[in-house]
Amino acid sequence: MKSEDISFFEKNLTTWVLVCMVLGVMIGKFIPSVPLLLGQWEFYNVSLPATILLWIMIYPMMLKIDFTSIKNIGKNPKGLFLTWFINWLVKPFTMYAIAYLFFFVFYESILTTERAMEYLIGAVLLGAAPCTAMVFVWSKMTRGDGAYTLVQVATNDLIILLAYVPIVSFLLNRGNISIPWETLVLSVVLFIVVPLVISYLSRQYLIRTRGFAYLENVFIPKFxxxxxxxxxLTLVIIFTFQGQTILNQPLDIVLIATPLIIQTFAIFGITLGLAYYFKLPFNIAAPCSMIGSxxxxxxxVAVAIALFGLSSGATLATVVGVLVEVPVMLLLVKIANSLESKFK
Incomplete structure (x- = not known):
């Protein structure tokens, strides 16, 4: 694993999240007029500042995805089938089961029913959305097949358009949590369809007029x-609204992080184990396990904000997902690389 495979910012993402948490909490505590002002900039309960900032993040990420790579879908289909199986038929349901067990059983005497329900929603929103951006980093760090990873990511993005809403709705209905379909669909349109279409059109235009090298080496890095x-800034805004909750219940960060970390290790183990069983080469098996994990x-985060607002427990749970993502994934990269010899 080489240090240059991941940027300084990405490698220290957990630190930046903690810094943003402290800054946001302090703003919410000592300058309460800020969250009051931000709370006024909403459209149909969707925070306009947060939406703009999230688009700034999502658009460049989707620019990297080459949907023409889907023509290679027939190359080693077992790896794709495993990715789809784990991401859409296993991961959302294990996330729900593990989160429910912790929030409603293990933490029964600690969390109120309302808080437990909000955290469960956030966990489900995380579990039903497989990685599409950082997975390129994890694939590179495990010496994965970059072209194959691109196909996996491209197909997952297309599946998200169809599967995310029904899976989230189904799982939350199991917990007697009602979310209007139209609100969930609007969230998917806002934070997947719109940036996906714009990024696809931008990508095609730039490749046609300036060339692929310009897109990859000049345009995308500008972002x-x-x-x-x-x-x-998104994290600062979220923690500005979450400040009072964190000050009153600081232990909740740990309570949320625990099932999320367990879920990540479980999916990693299941996926890598199945990849070994089906005799997939390591350069396909490792990225498979990273995408699922x-x-x-x-x-x-975007959907949680759109559905429940910046101050909700669901939003806090998704942000804790950001907090634990990088250190846990870096550890899994090391574990995966240590097992490479088993796949030969």
């Missing part, structure tokens, strides 16, 4: 600082 700023946290 790197803006993506960082967008994420950090990590989450499309940008989408999860």
């Amino acid at each position: 790197d600082p803006y993506v960082m700023i967008g994420l950090l 990590s989450n499309f946290f940008e989408l999860s």
Whole structure:
């Protein structure tokens, strides 16, 4: 594993989240007029500042996805089938089961029913959204097949359009949590369909007029600082609204993180084990396990904000997902690389 495979910002994402949490909590505590002002900038309960910042993050990420790679879908289909099986038929349901067990059983004497329900919603929103951006980093760090990873990510993005809403709705209905379909669909349109269409059209136009090299080496890298700023400002805004909750219940961060981390290790183990059983080469098996283990946290945070607001427990749970993502995934990269010899 090489240090240059992951940027300084990405490698220290957990630190930046903690810094944003402290800054946001302090703003919410000592400058309460800020969350009051931000709360007025809403459209149909969707925060306009947060939406703009989330688009700034999601658009450049989707620019990297080459949907023409789907023509290679027939190459080693077992790896694709495993990715689809884990991401859409296993991961959302294990996330629900593990989160429900912790929030409603293990934490029964600690959390109120309302809080437990909000945290469960956030966990489900995370579990139903497989990673589409950072997985390129994890694939590179495990010496994965970059072209094959691209096909996996592209097909997952298309499946999200059809599967995310019904899976989330189904799982939350199991817990007697009612979410209007139209609100959930609107969230998917806002944070997947719109940036996906714009990024696809942008990508095609730039390749046609300036060339692929310009897109990959010049245009997309221009967004790197803006993506960082967008994420950090989004987190500050969220924690500004979450300040009182965190001050009153600081243990909740740990309570939420525990089942999320357990879920990540469980999916990693299941996926890598199945990849070994089906005799997949390591450069396909490792990215498979990384895609299933990590989450499309940008989408999860966006949907949580759109559905429940910046101050909700669901939003806090998705943000905790951001907090634990990088250190846990870096550990799984090390574990995966240590097992590479088993796949030869």
